[in-house]
Amino acid sequence: MxxxxxxxxxxxxxxxxxxxxxxxxxxxxxxxxxxxxxxxxxxxxxxxxxxxxxxxxxxxxxxxxxxxxxxxxxxxxxxxxxxxxxxxxxxxxxxxxxxxxxxxxxxxxxxxxxxxxxxxxxxxxxxxxxxxxxxxxxxxxxxxxxxxxxxRLGPDPLDPHADPAPFVAAVRRSRRPVGALLMDQAVVAGVGNIFRAESLFRRGLDPMTPGRALGEPVLRELWAESAALMRTGVRLGRIVTTDPSDRPGTGEEQAWPEHAHLVYRRQGLPCRRCGTPVAAGELEGRTLFWCPSCQR
DNA sequence: CGGTTATGTATAG
DNA sequence: TATACCTAACCGC
Incomplete structure (x- = not known):
């Protein structure tokens, strides 16, 4: 992917x-x-x-x-x-x-x-x-x-020497929704629709929050979250963002492919953390997925 | 078999 | 905001 x-x-x-x-x-x-x-x-x-x-x-x-x-x-x-x-x-x-x-x-x-x-x-x-x-x-x-x-690209979270400062600064000076900024390759390079949805969920951030409303510590945590999920993706060769506790069953009995994501393409299904139906909408031509209860 | 969909971006209007 | 690009999987018929 x-x-x-x-x-x-x-x-x-x-x-x-x-x-x-x-x-x-x-x-x-x-x-x-x-x-x-x-x-x-x-x-x-x-x-x-x-x-x-x-x-x-x-x-x-x-x-x-x-x-x-x-x-x-x-x-x-x-x-x-x-x-x-x-x-x-x-x-x-x-x-x-x-x-x-x-x-x-x-x-x-x-x-x-x-x-x-x-x-x-x-x-x-x-x-x-x-x-x-x-x-x-x-x-x-x-x-x-x-x-x-x-x-012309923003810093890449998978680059071990990357400096997140330009990412933080670009988000904080923009009125655009943080969900749009995360997909802007000039702001941060390498995040796509899945990592966007999953990292915002894991940080509890509403994708529609304007960038300038977010503080530096929150954005550094968002950077770190994206980097961690992307590193796991490199290691596994696919995107898995759920924790073991998010997946049904235990040990090797877990049905994996269906339980790899927290919100991506789970619209209408209950949020894995709170049970609220996952929402879907469109932002700048791409489908956005989020939990209206966990992300605000 | 045809229509829909997709992890993305550049360009036109 | 719409569209073109360009390929293949998936689903329903």
């Missing part, structure tokens, strides 16, 4: 599997043909995430900057190392095929399967490959251009 935690996992996956290798780069779909041609054969030097954006730094001052948007995904295949994250992004079951290595040179790298669907970018390294489908953004830039783009 492409909120910030997914993209940080992607950066780690690229670092583990591709950094230091010269990659074959292609665009089977054709919509990134020029960029792919310019990158083909280049050595990947680093893989980084800031918020929901992925930065792949290639030798020669070339950066492949991408954003999965609502339905983009990277899928991986190859040797065992690549199976750790067969697909990261929108929910789908691709990248689970076996390596298509019939006809591969003995001892050589596994070959990727023929592209299925619209593969915007295919990267092939020594031991596997990665396919990008459906991205909202996929551009080849100089490092200066990529750095300028990164500078």
């Amino acid at each position: 492409p909120e910030g935690h997914s993209v940080h996992r992607l950066a780690r996956q690229f670092a583990d599997c591709f950094v230091g290798q010269a990659l074959s780069v292609s665009s089977p779909q054709g919509r990134f043909a020029d960029g792919a041609a310019a990158l083909d054969g280049a050595v990947l030097e680093a893989a980084r995430a800031h918020g929901k954006q992925l930065f792949l730094d290639f030798a020669g001052d070339r950066v492949l900057r991408s954003h999965l948007g609502l339905y983009g995904a990277w899928s991986f295949g190859g040797t065992d190392r690549f199976r750790g994250a067969s697909s990261i992004g929108a929910p789908r079951r691709i990248g689970e095929r076996e390596a298509h290595d019939d006809g591969a040179p003995a001892g050589g790298p596994p070959l990727p399967p023929p592209p299925v669907g619209a593969v915007r970018v295919r990267l092939v390294g020594d031991e596997g490959w990665a396919d990008l489908r459906g991205p909202a953004l996929c551009v080849l830039e100089s490092s200066a251009e990529a750095e300028a783009a990164r500078g």
Whole structure:
């Protein structure tokens, strides 16, 4: 699920599997043909995430900057190392095929399967490959251009060196609802609709409260809450924001997927903490979920 | 099979 | 505020 935690996992996956290798780069779909041609054969030097954006730094001052948007995904295949994250992004079951290595040179790298669907970018390294489908953004830039783009984003709670001060200041100077500010990538980078709903619930904050009505301590707690939930997301590979006491049953008997969230997509169901029906509404074109009783 | 929905953002009006 | 973008899962028929 492409909120910030997914993209940080992607950066780690690229670092583990591709950094230091010269990659074959292609665009089977054709919509990134020029960029792919310019990158083909280049050595990947680093893989980084800031918020929901992925930065792949290639030798020669070339950066492949991408954003999965609502339905983009990277899928991986190859040797065992690549199976750790067969697909990261929108929910789908691709990248689970076996390596298509019939006809591969003995001892050589596994070959990727023929592209299925619209593969915007295919990267092939020594031991596997990665396919990008459906991205909202996929551009080849100089490092200066990529750095300028990164500078337009707010601090990322998943960055251990991030300073929350710009986030706190941006919220406190705005009349916009805190629920809208949390989704603004220039205010804080990496929070999406699920982390917004869940972190506001966990801090007991009404999403419609104007930013300027909130104090600095409350906002630092909100930052810390988001960071904690996002770190859990990185660790688990999915968003789980409920505590064990929020979930029915005990031990291993819990029915997990249905009990991963506190309010997100639970409209009409009783709040896990107080029983009041969870509310849903729209804010700036996105669905907002909250408990009218716990959040005020 | 077709309609709906989605973890997102840029752009137009 | 509306829409375009672009892909796949899900659901009802």
